Amino acid sequence: MGFFSAIKSGLQKTRDALLGELKGIVGAGKITDETLEDLEEHLIKADVGVDAAFLLTDALRENALGKSLTEKEVLSIMRDEAERLLQDPPPFELKGSPHVILVIGVNGAGKTTTIGKLASRFASEGKKVMIAAGDTFRAAAIEQLEAWAERSGAEFVRHQEGSDPAAVAFDACAAAKARGCDIVLVDTAGRLHNKDYLMEELSKVVRVMRKHDAAYPHDIWLVLDGTTGQNAINQTKIFHKSFPLTGIVVTKLDGTARGGSVLSIAGSLRIPIRWIGVGERIDQLVPFDKQEFVEGLFENALSDN
Numbered sequence: 001m002g003f004f005s006a007i008k009s010g011l012q013k014t015r016d017a018l019l020g021e022l023k024g025i026v027g028a029g030k031i032t033d034e035t036l037e038d039l040e041e042h043l044i045k046a047d048v049g050v051d052a053a054f055l056l057t058d059a060l061r062e063n064a065l066g067k068s069l070t071e072k073e074v075l076s077i078m079r080d081e082a083e084r085l086l087q088d089p090p091p092f093e094l095k096g097s098p099h100v101i102l103v104i105g106v107n108g109a110g111k112t113t114t115i116g117k118l119a120s121r122f123a124s125e126g127k128k129v130m131i132a133a134g135d136t137f138r139a140a141a142i143e144q145l146e147a148w149a150e151r152s153g154a155e156f157v158r159h160q161e162g163s164d165p166a167a168v169a170f171d172a173c174a175a176a177k178a179r180g181c182d183i184v185l186v187d188t189a190g191r192l193h194n195k196d197y198l199m200e201e202l203s204k205v206v207r208v209m210r211k212h213d214a215a216y217p218h219d220i221w222l223v224l225d226g227t228t229g230q231n232a233i234n235q236t237k238i239f240h241k242s243f244p245l246t247g248i249v250v251t252k253l254d255g256t257a258r259g260g261s262v263l264s265i266a267g268s269l270r271i272p273i274r275w276i277g278v279g280e281r282i283d284q285l286v287p288f289d290k291q292e293f294v295e296g297l298f299e300n301a302l303s304d305n
Contacts, residue, residue: 007278007289007292007293009278010278010296011253011296011297014258014260015296018043019298021042022071026074030067031065031066031068031069036060039057040054040057043057046260047230047258047261048260048263049260049263049265050264051233051267051268052261052264055081059078060074060077064077075298078298082294082297083291083294085263085267086290087290088272088289088290089273089274094183095215095218096215097177098177098182098184099218099219100173100176100209101183101184101185101221102186102188102219102221103115103221104222105225105239106235107190108190109190110223110225110249111187111188112135112145113144114285115145116152117148119148119149127182128179129152129155130154130155130156130172130175130183130184131149131155131156131184131185132185132186132187133146133157133159133168133187134165134169134187134189135187136160136189138161139161141187141189142161155175155176155179157175165188165201165204166201166207166208166209169186169209173213173216174212177212186209188205202243203243218246219247220245221248221249222235222236222248222271223248224249224250225251226251226261226277227252228261229258232250232258232261233261233268236248236269237269240269246272247271248271249274249276250262250273250277251277253277254277254278254280262276262293272288273293275287275288276288
């Protein structure tokens with residue numbers, strides 16, 4: 001399945017929720033303040049997110065208020081604003097030998113699977129990958145990552161269940177240097193973003209890795225469960241306040257009508273969305289492309305049917 005086909009298929013529920021009631025809202029004469037209030041309410045209910053809903057309706061207020069526009073014309077304005085809100089991530093470039101990526105997020109977001117899929121992708125591009133099993137609280141996570149490492153040919157560092165995650169990260173960085181790895185992917189235990197002691201533990205992982213190199217980690221990527229809608233936006237804000245996020249991975253967009261939350265995450269926080277998960281298969285963790293994502297949201301809506 002091609003990237004656009006995967007995105008289009010994965011965003012079908014989001015697209016249906018986003019566009020489902022628009023015809024009744026914007027197809028009844030001139031665009032008024034009341035029209036825009038109804039549209040804003042619909043967008044928030046469709047889990048586009050409060051920030052993005054305001055920005056989309058503000059664009060209509062500026063360009064359409066008092067005018068009699070067709071549904072297609074209204075959607076065209078919304079599409080252009082959605083594209084403006086998003087940004088293509090900067091090219092991924094190795095900044096060290098190895099380049100260290102710390103992967104964080106709450107329980108159940110899909111971190112372990114995401115790391116496995118990233119390892120396979122990077123390996124397929126000819127990079128030598130190290131996986132660090134830093135979620136030492138779940139034996140299942142360690143075993144799952146070890147299976148991914150075997151499948152992708154990645155190097156693997158683990159400690160016993162219950163070990164200090166910072167020690168795992170430290171040893172993985174040392175091993176990656178010794179073995180000539182290009183990339184280290186460091187898993188972490190899922191943690192509630194509002195639990196200070198868990199966030200401090202994550203800070204310790206960062207501090208210990210920097211004993212090797214002050215530049216570690218080169219990237220901190222937050223994995224978000226796309227089914228959580230507005231809550232994903234709140235999580236991102238809190239994590240970003242504690243750690244300088246350099247990228248976001250949004251998973252599980254195939255089974256939800258909440259993919260529009262990506263607009264608020266990218267639009268209000270300006271953190272690059274690097275990957276999106278639109279299915280279970282390994283090829284359905286795809287690089288984020290704003291053009292393809294917007295087309296996936298509005299596909300067929302602007303056709304001349």
